[in-house]
Every structure is written in C-alpha cells, then in structure tokens.
Amino acid sequence: MSHHKIVIVGGGSAxxxxxxxxxxxxxxxxxxxxxxxxxxxxxxxxTLIGAGxxxxxxxxRMEADFIPAGATWIxxxxxxxxxxxxxxxxxxxxxxxxxxxxxxxGIQIDWDAIEGLSESVGRPGTGVVSxxxxxxxxxxxxxxxxxxxxxxxxxHPSTPIKxxxxxxxxxxxxxxxxxxxxxxGNIKMKFIKxxxxxxxxxxxxxxxxxxxxxxxxxxxxxxxLVAIDAAKKEATxxxxxxxxxxxxxxxxxxxxxxxxxxxxxxxxxLAAESGWVDVDKHxxxxxxxxxxxxxxxxSSLPTSKTGAAIRKQAPTTVHNLMAAMNGMPLPASYNGxxxxxxxxxxxxLILAEFDYDKKPMESFPFDQSKERYxxxxxxxxxxxxxxxxxxxxxxxx
Numbered sequence: 593m594s595h596h597k598i599v600i601v602g603g604g605s606a607x608x609x610x611x612x613x614x615x616x617x618x619x620x621x622x623x624x625x626x627x628x629x630x631x632x633x634x635x636x637x638x639t640l641i642g643a644g645x646x647x648x649x650x651x652x653r654m655e656a657d658f659i660p661a662g663a664t665w666i667x668x669x670x671x672x673x674x675x676x677x678x679x680x681x682x683x684x685x686x687x688x689x690x691x692x693x694x695x696x697x698g699i700q701i702d703w704d705a706i707e708g709l710s711e712s713v714g715r716p717g718t719g720v721v722s723x724x725x726x727x728x729x730x731x732x733x734x735x736x737x738x739x740x741x742x743x744x745x746x747x748h749p750s751t752p753i754k755x756x757x758x759x760x761x762x763x764x765x766x767x768x769x770x771x772x773x774x775x776x777g778n779i780k781m782k783f784i785k786x787x788x789x790x791x792x793x794x795x796x797x798x799x800x801x802x803x804x805x806x807x808x809x810x811x812x813x814x815x816x817l818v819a820i821d822a823a824k825k826e827a828t829x830x831x832x833x834x835x836x837x838x839x840x841x842x843x844x845x846x847x848x849x850x851x852x853x854x855x856x857x858x859x860x861x862l863a864a865e866s867g868w869v870d871v872d873k874h875x876x877x878x879x880x881x882x883x884x885x886x887x888x889x890x891s892s893l894p895t896s897k898t899g900a901a902i903r904k905q906a907p908t909t910v911h912n913l914m915a916a917m918n919g920m921p922l923p924a925s926y927n928g929x930x931x932x933x934x935x936x937x938x939x940x941l942i943l944a945e946f947d948y949d950k951k952p953m954e955s956f957p958f959d960q961s962k963e964r965y966x967x968x969x970x971x972x973x974x975x976x977x978x979x980x981x982x983x984x985x986x987x988x989x
Contacts, residue, residue: 593679593686593687593688593689594624594666594686594687594688594689595688595689595690596622596623596624596664596688596689596690596691597621597622597623597690597691597692597917598614598621598622598623598624598690598691598692598693598694598913599623599624599626599680599688599689599690599692599693599694600623600624600625600626600693600694600696601626601670601680601693601694601695601696601697602625602626602627602695602696602697602698602888602890603625603626603627603629603632603655603658603659603665604627604632604696604697604698604888605888605899605902605979605983605984606696606698606887606888606889606902606905606906607625607627607694607696607697607888608625608632608658608659608660608984609902609903609906609983609984609986610694610696610887610906610909610910610913611623611625611659611660611663611986612660612984612985612986613906613907613910613986613988614910614913614914614986615660615661615662615663615986616986617910617914618914619662620662621662622664623662623663623664624663624664624665624666624688624690625659625663625664625665625666626666626668626669626670626680626682626688627655627665627666627667628667628668628669628683629655630654630655630656630667631652631653631654631655631726632652632653632654632655632657632658633651633652633653633726634651634653634976634979634980635651635754635755635899636755636898636899636933636971636975636976636979637650637651637976638651638723638724638726638729638758639723639758639761639762639765639935640765640935640971640972641723641729641730641732641733642721642723642729642730642732642733642736642762642765642846643732643733643736643762643765643766643769643938644733644736644737644769645938645972646972648726648729648730650976651726652726653980658980658984660985660986666682666688668682668683668684668686669682669683669856670682670683670697670856671683671856672856672859672860673693673856673857673860673861673862674861675693675860675861675862675878675880675881675884676861678690678691678693678883680693690883691883691917692883692884692885692913692916692917693881693883693884693885694884694885694886694887694909694913695857695862695869695884695885695886695890695891696886696887696888696890697854697856697857697890698754698854698888698889698890699752699753699754699851699852699853699854699889699890699897700851700852700853700854700855701724701725701849701850701851702751702849702850702851702852703849705849705850706817706818706819706820706847706849706850707818707819707820707828708819708820708821708822709820709847709849711822712820712822713725713728713731713847714727714728714731715731715822716731718822718825719735719822719825719842719843719844719845720820720822720845720847721735721844721845721846721847722846722847722848722849723758723762723846724848724849732762732846735844736765736766736769736770736844737769739770739775739779739843739844740773740775740778741775741778741779741843742778742779742780742842742843742844743779743780743781743782743840743841743842743843743844744766744779744780744781744782744842744843744844744845744846745782745784745827745840745842745844745845745846746759746760746762746763746766746781746782746783746784746845746846747759747784747785747817747827747845747846747847747848748760748783748784748785748786748787748848749786749816749817749848749849749850749851750786750787750816750832750850751786751850751851751852752851752852752897753848753851753897754851754889754897754898755896755897755898755932756791756792756896756897756898756932757791757932757933757934757944758848759783759785759846759848760783760790760791760800760934761934761935761936762846763781763783763809763846764803764804764807764809764935764936764937765935765937765938766781766846767781767807767808767809767937768807768937768938769938771807772938776808780810781807781808781809781810782809782810782811782812782840783804783809783810783811783812784812784815784817784829784840785811785812785813785814785815786814786815786816786817786832787813787814788813788814789813790804790811791932791934791944792950793944793946793950793952794950795952795961796932796934796942796944796946796952796961798961799942799961799962799963800934800936800942803936803942803963812829814831814832814833815829815830815831815832816829816830816832817829817847818830818837820845820847825841825842825843826839826840826841826842827839827840827842827845828840852867853866853867853868853869853890854890857869857890861880862878862881862884862886864879864892866892868890868891868892869884869886869890869891869892870892871885871886871887871891871892871893873892873893873894873926873928873948874908874925874926874927875908875912875922875924875925875926876891876893876905876908876909876912876926877912877916877922882916883916885909885912885913887902887905887906887908887909888901888902888905891905893905893926893928894928894948895928895929895930895947895948896930896932898930898931898932899979899983900929900930900931900932900945901929901930901931902983903983903989904926904927904929904930905926906983906988907924907988908924908925908926911923911924912924927947927948927953928946928947928948928949929945929946929947929953930945930946930947931943931944931945932944932945933967933970933971933975935968935971936963937963938968939965939968940963940964940965940968941963941964941965941967941968941970941971942960942961942962942963942964942967943955943956943960943964943967943970943971944960944961945960
C-alpha cells in the first residue's frame with residue numbers, strides 16, 4: 593500500500609486548485625491526486641458552446657498539463673473509503689494510505705434517472721439535447737440552429753445541480769437565436785423546473801422574471817421531468833406538490849439531468865444522510881473525521897455548486913488543512929459565497945453573487961442585477977483565462 597501525507601480525490605476544479613495552493617505554500621508537501629480522466633473540461637463554457645458561440649474543443653485540455661509540479665498523479669478511480677484506517681481503495685484493487693484526505697470528486701450525472709433519456713440524448717432525430725456532457729453539447733446547437741417552428745422545452749430537475757442558473761441560460765440564448773433568425777414567433781417555449789421559482793435570490797429573480805416575460809417564455813414550477821418517449825417526441829412530467837403526471841409534446845427538449853453525489857461517496861462512511869460528504873459549512877472539515885476535508889460539488893456545503901464557489905472554498909480548505917497539520921486551530925471561515933453568471937442572451941449577462949443567507953455580495957460598483965455586455969465578456973473571455981492560468985495554478989483571488 594502506498595502512503596502520502598495528503599491524498600486528494602478528484603483532479604477537477606476543486607482538487608487541482610487545492611493541490612496547487614498547498615504546493616505554493618509548501619513545495620515539498622507529499623501530495624497525491626487520484627483522478628482517472630486524462631482530459632480536463634472547463635464546463636462553464638458548455639452553455640455558450642450549446643448556443644454556438646464556441647467550438648466544444650475550446651473547453652478541453654489535457655489533465656497532465658494541470659497536475660501541479662511535485663504532486664503524484666494516481667490515474668485510477670476510487671472504489672471505497674476507509675476513514676477509520678486512513679486509507680482509500682482503488683478500482684484497480686490497490687489501497688492508498690493518507691495522513692489527511694481532501695475529497696473533491698465533483699458531482700455525478702444520473703442520466704438513467706429519467707426514463708428514456710440516456711438512450712435518446714444527443715441522437716440525431718430525437719430532439720433530445722443536453723449541455724451537460726462534452727459528447728452531447730454540440731447536439732444542442734445543431735438542434736437550435738435547425739429548428740424553425742414547433743415546441744421547445746427546457747428542464748431543470750429538483751435535485752441539486754452544477755451551476756443552478758445553466759438551464760435558464762440556454763433557454764434565454766435559444767430564444768435570442770430564434771429571434772435573430774426571424775422564427776421566434778413560430779416556436780412555443782417552456783421552461784419547466786422542479787423548484788418553486790426562477791432563482792433563489794430575490795434581487796436577481798426579479799430581473800430574470802422580466803427577461804422571461806420579455807422573451808415570451810412560459811415558466812412552470814414544482815414540476816420534474818420523469819420520462820421521455822423519443823419515438824413519439826413526448827415528455828412526461830410530475831407535479832411535485834400533487835403527484836399528478838402530464839405529457840407534453842415537443843420538437844426539441846433540452847434536458848438538465850438529475851444529479852447526486854458520486855455513488856462511491858454516497859455508500860461511504862464520509863457521507864451525510866443527503867449523500868454528500870458531511871462537512872462543517874464554514875471550515876470544510878469533516879464533521880466526524882478531523883483529518884478529512886471536502887469542498888466543491890461533492891460536499892454538503894449548502895450553496896450553489898459552481899466554480900466560483902470553489903474559488904472561495906479552496907483557500908479556506910488550504911489554510912485550515914495546513915493549520916490542522918500543525919496542530920493549530922482552524923483559522924479560515926467560508927461564508928457561502930457563490931456566483932452565477934446568468935447569460936440572458938448573446939452579449940448580455942446578469943452577474944449574481946451571494947452568500948449562505950442569499951444576500952448579494954457583489955464585486956463591482958454597479959447594480960449587477962442589470963443585463964450588461966461587460967459581464968457577458970467577463971464570462972465568455974475573462975473567466976476561462978482566469979481559470980486555466982490562475983485558479984488551477986493555485987493563485988488566490
């Protein structure tokens with residue numbers, strides 16, 4: 593069994609950022625990163641790729657280029673955790689021991705949780721598309737671009753999802769494209785969400801509601817997609833309050849699939865009842881195992897699952913982990929900050945930033961609930977560069 597001072601599970605946004613920041617603080621730290629994939633994706637770009645702004649290749653890099661110098665990359669999957677004995681078991685059958693563990697394995701996309709979805713999504717002729725996979729994201733743009741009339745449905749499930757605003761963004765972008773193409777009047781649009789309203793923070797919700805009204809998008813709340821019949825182009829929805837099911841005909845349906853904590857976390861002693869890694873919401877330290885920390889999408893931190901949240905969670909985790917290693921009290925506290933760059937059309941964006949209490953925490957000296965080109969440019973051109981060249985390299989903002 594190999595052993596490392598710190599083992600980080602996951603080489604995505606959270607895992608690489610934490611590893612880089614730790615090594616920036618102390619370059620001789622013995623860190624191993626467990627990550628099976630040889631590719632790394634900047635997923636926030638997938639909304640714009642699904643709307644035809646960028647080719648999907650723009651979001652893809654080689655994982656090896658971002659493993660920080662000094663870290664050991666274990667290219668394998670985690671099978672199980674044994675926190676009582678400070679070890680992780682791998683799919684290959686070997687074990688890895690640790691003094692400290694950071695769990696940053698991201699979120700699991702449950703394609704099979706909606707009947708008929710996995711076999712139809714991204715397939716030509718089905719009308720079923722999704723921005724939530726590198727393999728299917730270009731089907732969204734192909735379908736939007738070729739649609740001239742009919743019914744377009746856009747769904748948002750009742751489960752937590754990565755970037756809660758993304759299902760709405762592609763809805764607005766599609767409406768904008770069809771308006772520019774002169775066919776918007778021939779297309780009926782519905783946004784159907786398994787939640788009580790358009791957005792959790794009133795200041796931004798008020799603006800987003802006006803955008804939906806202006807674009808003539810019908811909004812339906814408390815309603816989950818449960819099944820797709822691609823042959824008939826019919827989608828079955830269930831009302832979460834009454835349990836009643838309805839069937840909607842569609843020509844195009846953009847599906848945001850259900851999501852959950854990865855199975856190997858759900859089934860482990862690290863999981864809370866919810867399935868997410870059970871951590872203190874301010875320190876990111878595990879509530880039962882003091883040498884375990886978790887952040888990002890797989891954690892129980894009760895905030896939106898976004899890269900911007902990770903940008904603030906990572907330094908908290910790093911400072912607290914280093915204090916724990918030195919037997920000191922944990923100095924850093926995370927306030928739930930997250931950000932959702934809410935694209936409202938080609939060249940316009942509302943930048944939502946808020947904390948655990950759903951209070952706006954805005955970075956700029958103007959009202960960010962207003963649609964602006966400058967904020968769209970930040971998302972499309974500024975943030976990807978900040979991600980690849982800053983955040984993943986361990987720069988603290």
